[in-house]
Amino acid sequence: MxxxxxxxxxxxxxxxxxxxxxxxxxxxxxxxxELFLKPNFQKIVIDLSELSFMDSTGIGVLIGRYKKMKxxxxxxxxxxxxxxxxxIFKMTGLYEIMPKIV
Amino acid sequence: MKYSNFMEVTFKALSVNEGFxxxxxxxxxxxxxxxxxxxTDIKTAVSEAVTNCVVHAYPTAVKGDITLxxxxxxxxxxxxxxxxxxGIKDIEKARxxxxxxxxxxxxxxxxxxVMESFMDSVEVISNSFGTMVxxxxxxxxxxxxxxx
Numbered sequence: 001m002x003x004x005x006x007x008x009x010x011x012x013x014x015x016x017x018x019x020x021x022x023x024x025x026x027x028x029x030x031x032x033x034e035l036f037l038k039p040n041f042q043k044i045v046i047d048l049s050e051l052s053f054m055d056s057t058g059i060g061v062l063i064g065r066y067k068k069m070k071x072x073x074x075x076x077x078x079x080x081x082x083x084x085x086x087x088i089f090k091m092t093g094l095y096e097i098m099p100k101i102v
Numbered sequence: 103m104k105y106s107n108f109m110e111v112t113f114k115a116l117s118v119n120e121g122f123x124x125x126x127x128x129x130x131x132x133x134x135x136x137x138x139x140x141x142t143d144i145k146t147a148v149s150e151a152v153t154n155c156v157v158h159a160y161p162t163a164v165k166g167d168i169t170l171x172x173x174x175x176x177x178x179x180x181x182x183x184x185x186x187x188x189g190i191k192d193i194e195k196a197r198x199x200x201x202x203x204x205x206x207x208x209x210x211x212x213x214x215x216v217m218e219s220f221m222d223s224v225e226v227i228s229n230s231f232g233t234m235v236x237x238x239x240x241x242x243x244x245x246x247x248x249x250x
Contacts, residue, residue, distance in 0.1 A: 023118050
Protein backbone atom coordinates (compact mmCIF):
# COMPACT_ATOMS: atom_id res chain seq x y z
CA MET A 1 0.00 0.00 0.00
CA UNK A 2 1.22 3.44 -0.93
CA UNK A 3 -0.66 6.56 0.11
CA UNK A 4 -0.32 9.93 -1.60
CA UNK A 5 -1.99 13.15 -0.52
CA UNK A 6 -2.42 16.80 -1.38
CA UNK A 7 -4.51 19.68 -0.11
CA UNK A 8 -6.28 22.07 -2.48
CA UNK A 9 -9.41 24.23 -2.15
CA UNK A 10 -9.81 23.26 1.53
CA UNK A 11 -9.95 19.59 0.53
CA UNK A 12 -7.56 16.84 1.54
CA UNK A 13 -7.20 14.44 -1.39
CA UNK A 14 -5.89 10.99 -0.53
CA UNK A 15 -4.89 8.46 -3.17
CA UNK A 16 -4.71 4.82 -2.07
CA UNK A 17 -2.39 2.78 -4.32
CA UNK A 18 -2.14 -0.99 -4.02
CA UNK A 19 -4.09 -3.60 -2.07
CA UNK A 20 -6.17 -2.93 1.04
CA UNK A 21 -6.46 -6.12 3.08
CA UNK A 22 -5.60 -7.32 6.59
CA UNK A 23 -1.90 -7.08 5.80
CA UNK A 24 -1.99 -3.42 4.79
CA UNK A 25 -4.85 -2.33 7.09
CA UNK A 26 -2.76 -1.20 10.02
CA UNK A 27 -0.36 0.86 7.93
CA UNK A 28 -3.32 2.40 6.09
CA UNK A 29 -5.09 3.32 9.35
CA UNK A 30 -1.99 4.89 10.88
CA UNK A 31 -1.04 6.81 7.74
CA UNK A 32 -4.56 8.16 7.18
CA UNK A 33 -4.90 9.18 10.84
CA GLU A 34 -1.61 11.09 10.58
CA LEU A 35 -2.69 12.81 7.35
CA PHE A 36 -6.04 13.71 8.89
CA LEU A 37 -4.22 15.69 11.60
CA LYS A 38 -3.01 18.19 8.98
CA PRO A 39 -4.55 21.68 9.18
CA ASN A 40 -6.34 23.63 6.45
CA PHE A 41 -8.99 21.32 5.07
CA GLN A 42 -12.71 20.98 5.62
CA LYS A 43 -13.40 17.80 3.72
CA ILE A 44 -11.61 14.65 2.64
CA VAL A 45 -11.77 12.88 -0.71
CA ILE A 46 -10.41 9.32 -0.86
CA ASP A 47 -9.48 8.44 -4.43
CA LEU A 48 -9.54 4.69 -5.11
CA SER A 49 -8.50 4.80 -8.77
CA GLU A 50 -5.18 3.11 -7.95
CA LEU A 51 -6.58 0.56 -5.50
CA SER A 52 -6.11 -2.84 -7.14
CA PHE A 53 -7.81 -4.95 -4.45
CA MET A 54 -9.98 -4.48 -1.39
CA ASP A 55 -11.90 -6.87 0.87
CA SER A 56 -14.15 -6.22 3.88
CA THR A 57 -11.10 -5.32 5.98
CA GLY A 58 -11.03 -2.14 3.90
CA ILE A 59 -14.60 -1.35 4.99
CA GLY A 60 -13.50 -1.61 8.63
CA VAL A 61 -10.62 0.80 7.93
CA LEU A 62 -12.89 3.32 6.20
CA ILE A 63 -15.65 3.17 8.84
CA GLY A 64 -13.01 3.68 11.55
CA ARG A 65 -11.76 6.83 9.80
CA TYR A 66 -15.34 8.07 9.33
CA LYS A 67 -16.01 7.76 13.07
CA LYS A 68 -12.88 9.75 13.91
CA MET A 69 -13.64 12.57 11.47
CA LYS A 70 -17.33 12.70 12.32
CA UNK A 71 -16.41 14.13 15.73
CA UNK A 72 -14.58 16.94 13.92
CA UNK A 73 -17.45 17.53 11.47
CA UNK A 74 -15.23 16.73 8.50
CA UNK A 75 -17.02 14.69 5.83
CA UNK A 76 -15.24 11.99 3.81
CA UNK A 77 -16.11 11.24 0.19
CA UNK A 78 -15.12 8.34 -2.06
CA UNK A 79 -14.16 8.76 -5.69
CA UNK A 80 -13.14 6.46 -8.54
CA UNK A 81 -13.95 3.09 -6.94
CA UNK A 82 -13.52 0.00 -9.12
CA UNK A 83 -16.71 -1.88 -9.96
CA UNK A 84 -15.54 -4.50 -7.45
CA UNK A 85 -15.01 -1.98 -4.61
CA UNK A 86 -18.38 -0.48 -5.51
CA UNK A 87 -20.06 -3.88 -5.02
CA ILE A 88 -18.62 -4.11 -1.50
CA PHE A 89 -19.57 -0.48 -0.70
CA LYS A 90 -23.16 -1.04 -1.81
CA MET A 91 -23.38 -4.34 0.09
CA THR A 92 -22.18 -2.72 3.30
CA GLY A 93 -24.00 0.60 2.91
CA LEU A 94 -20.74 2.55 3.10
CA TYR A 95 -21.98 5.20 0.67
CA GLU A 96 -24.56 6.24 3.25
CA ILE A 97 -21.80 7.63 5.42
CA MET A 98 -19.15 8.29 2.75
CA PRO A 99 -20.95 9.44 -0.39
CA LYS A 100 -19.45 8.81 -3.80
CA ILE A 101 -18.47 11.89 -5.76
CA VAL A 102 -17.40 12.19 -9.38
CA MET B 103 -15.45 -37.22 -19.57
CA LYS B 104 -15.50 -34.67 -16.82
CA TYR B 105 -12.68 -32.18 -16.60
CA SER B 106 -11.15 -32.26 -13.15
CA ASN B 107 -8.11 -30.80 -11.47
CA PHE B 108 -7.03 -29.71 -8.02
CA MET B 109 -4.28 -27.93 -6.13
CA GLU B 110 -3.48 -27.57 -2.45
CA VAL B 111 -1.12 -25.27 -0.62
CA THR B 112 -0.38 -24.88 3.07
CA PHE B 113 1.08 -21.72 4.54
CA LYS B 114 1.51 -20.05 7.91
CA ALA B 115 -1.40 -17.98 9.23
CA LEU B 116 0.25 -14.61 8.58
CA SER B 117 -1.43 -11.66 6.91
CA VAL B 118 1.47 -11.37 4.46
CA ASN B 119 0.24 -14.66 2.93
CA GLU B 120 -3.20 -13.27 2.05
CA GLY B 121 -1.99 -11.81 -1.23
CA PHE B 122 -0.21 -15.08 -2.01
CA UNK B 123 -3.43 -17.07 -1.38
CA UNK B 124 -5.42 -14.75 -3.68
CA UNK B 125 -2.92 -14.92 -6.51
CA UNK B 126 -2.55 -18.67 -6.09
CA UNK B 127 -6.28 -19.35 -6.47
CA UNK B 128 -6.66 -16.82 -9.29
CA UNK B 129 -3.78 -18.36 -11.26
CA UNK B 130 -5.19 -21.85 -10.81
CA UNK B 131 -8.73 -20.88 -11.84
CA UNK B 132 -7.60 -19.19 -15.04
CA UNK B 133 -7.77 -22.58 -16.83
CA UNK B 134 -11.59 -22.29 -16.73
CA UNK B 135 -11.45 -18.94 -18.55
CA UNK B 136 -13.44 -17.00 -15.96
CA UNK B 137 -14.29 -13.35 -16.49
CA UNK B 138 -12.33 -10.66 -14.66
CA UNK B 139 -15.38 -10.10 -12.43
CA UNK B 140 -15.58 -13.80 -11.56
CA UNK B 141 -11.87 -13.95 -10.71
CA THR B 142 -12.19 -10.84 -8.54
CA ASP B 143 -15.17 -12.36 -6.72
CA ILE B 144 -13.20 -15.55 -6.04
CA LYS B 145 -10.09 -13.65 -4.91
CA THR B 146 -12.19 -11.57 -2.52
CA ALA B 147 -13.96 -14.59 -1.02
CA VAL B 148 -10.62 -16.36 -0.52
CA SER B 149 -9.18 -13.23 1.05
CA GLU B 150 -12.09 -13.08 3.51
CA ALA B 151 -11.72 -16.74 4.49
CA VAL B 152 -7.94 -16.49 4.91
CA THR B 153 -8.30 -13.22 6.87
CA ASN B 154 -10.65 -14.99 9.29
CA CYS B 155 -8.00 -17.65 9.92
CA VAL B 156 -5.23 -15.05 10.31
CA VAL B 157 -7.26 -12.89 12.72
CA HIS B 158 -9.24 -15.44 14.72
CA ALA B 159 -7.93 -19.02 14.43
CA TYR B 160 -4.68 -18.69 16.35
CA PRO B 161 -5.07 -16.15 19.18
CA THR B 162 -1.65 -16.83 20.70
CA ALA B 163 1.66 -15.64 19.30
CA VAL B 164 2.31 -19.07 17.82
CA LYS B 165 0.64 -19.09 14.44
CA GLY B 166 -0.49 -22.37 12.90
CA ASP B 167 -1.20 -23.43 9.34
CA ILE B 168 -3.83 -22.56 6.79
CA THR B 169 -4.53 -25.04 4.00
CA LEU B 170 -6.07 -23.77 0.81
CA UNK B 171 -7.45 -26.35 -1.58
CA UNK B 172 -9.04 -25.62 -4.91
CA UNK B 173 -10.88 -28.26 -6.93
CA UNK B 174 -12.23 -27.88 -10.44
CA UNK B 175 -14.95 -30.13 -11.86
CA UNK B 176 -15.96 -28.96 -15.32
CA UNK B 177 -17.07 -25.36 -14.79
CA UNK B 178 -17.45 -25.65 -11.00
CA UNK B 179 -14.84 -24.34 -8.60
CA UNK B 180 -14.79 -25.44 -4.99
CA UNK B 181 -12.41 -23.89 -2.55
CA UNK B 182 -11.74 -25.03 1.00
CA UNK B 183 -9.84 -22.94 3.51
CA UNK B 184 -8.93 -24.94 6.60
CA UNK B 185 -7.15 -24.09 9.83
CA UNK B 186 -6.34 -26.05 12.97
CA UNK B 187 -7.21 -23.19 15.29
CA UNK B 188 -9.58 -22.58 18.17
CA GLY B 189 -12.77 -22.80 16.08
CA ILE B 190 -15.80 -20.52 15.86
CA LYS B 191 -17.98 -20.61 18.98
CA ASP B 192 -21.23 -19.59 17.31
CA ILE B 193 -21.19 -20.05 13.53
CA GLU B 194 -24.68 -18.65 13.03
CA LYS B 195 -23.74 -15.46 14.86
CA ALA B 196 -20.41 -15.20 13.02
CA ARG B 197 -22.27 -15.31 9.68
CA UNK B 198 -24.56 -12.41 10.59
CA UNK B 199 -23.77 -9.19 8.71
CA UNK B 200 -21.79 -6.65 10.78
CA UNK B 201 -21.15 -9.11 13.61
CA UNK B 202 -17.58 -9.09 14.86
CA UNK B 203 -16.10 -10.81 17.88
CA UNK B 204 -13.50 -8.02 18.00
CA UNK B 205 -15.48 -4.75 17.98
CA UNK B 206 -12.56 -2.76 19.40
CA UNK B 207 -10.45 -3.49 16.31
CA UNK B 208 -12.45 -1.52 13.69
CA UNK B 209 -13.58 -4.67 11.92
CA UNK B 210 -16.54 -4.56 9.58
CA UNK B 211 -17.92 -7.99 10.46
CA UNK B 212 -18.80 -8.48 6.80
CA UNK B 213 -16.41 -11.31 5.94
CA UNK B 214 -18.95 -14.13 5.66
CA UNK B 215 -21.50 -11.82 4.03
CA VAL B 216 -18.97 -10.98 1.31
CA MET B 217 -18.16 -14.69 0.82
CA GLU B 218 -21.87 -15.50 0.54
CA SER B 219 -22.48 -12.69 -1.95
CA PHE B 220 -19.54 -13.48 -4.20
CA MET B 221 -19.79 -17.29 -4.22
CA ASP B 222 -22.73 -19.62 -4.98
CA SER B 223 -22.49 -21.52 -1.69
CA VAL B 224 -20.57 -21.18 1.57
CA GLU B 225 -20.42 -23.96 4.14
CA VAL B 226 -18.72 -23.59 7.53
CA ILE B 227 -17.70 -26.49 9.74
CA SER B 228 -16.00 -25.65 13.00
CA ASN B 229 -15.08 -27.26 16.29
CA SER B 230 -12.39 -26.79 18.91
CA PHE B 231 -9.83 -28.42 16.60
CA GLY B 232 -10.26 -26.00 13.73
CA THR B 233 -12.47 -24.54 11.05
CA MET B 234 -13.17 -25.40 7.45
CA VAL B 235 -14.87 -23.03 5.04
CA UNK B 236 -15.98 -24.57 1.75
CA UNK B 237 -17.14 -22.31 -1.05
CA UNK B 238 -18.30 -23.13 -4.54
CA UNK B 239 -18.85 -21.09 -7.65
CA UNK B 240 -19.94 -22.05 -11.14
CA UNK B 241 -18.06 -20.21 -13.85
CA UNK B 242 -20.62 -18.81 -16.27
CA UNK B 243 -18.30 -17.01 -18.55
CA UNK B 244 -16.51 -20.09 -19.89
CA UNK B 245 -14.90 -19.62 -23.26
CA UNK B 246 -13.49 -23.12 -23.57
CA UNK B 247 -13.73 -23.16 -27.34
CA UNK B 248 -11.42 -20.15 -27.41
CA UNK B 249 -9.01 -21.46 -24.79
CA UNK B 250 -6.10 -23.71 -25.57
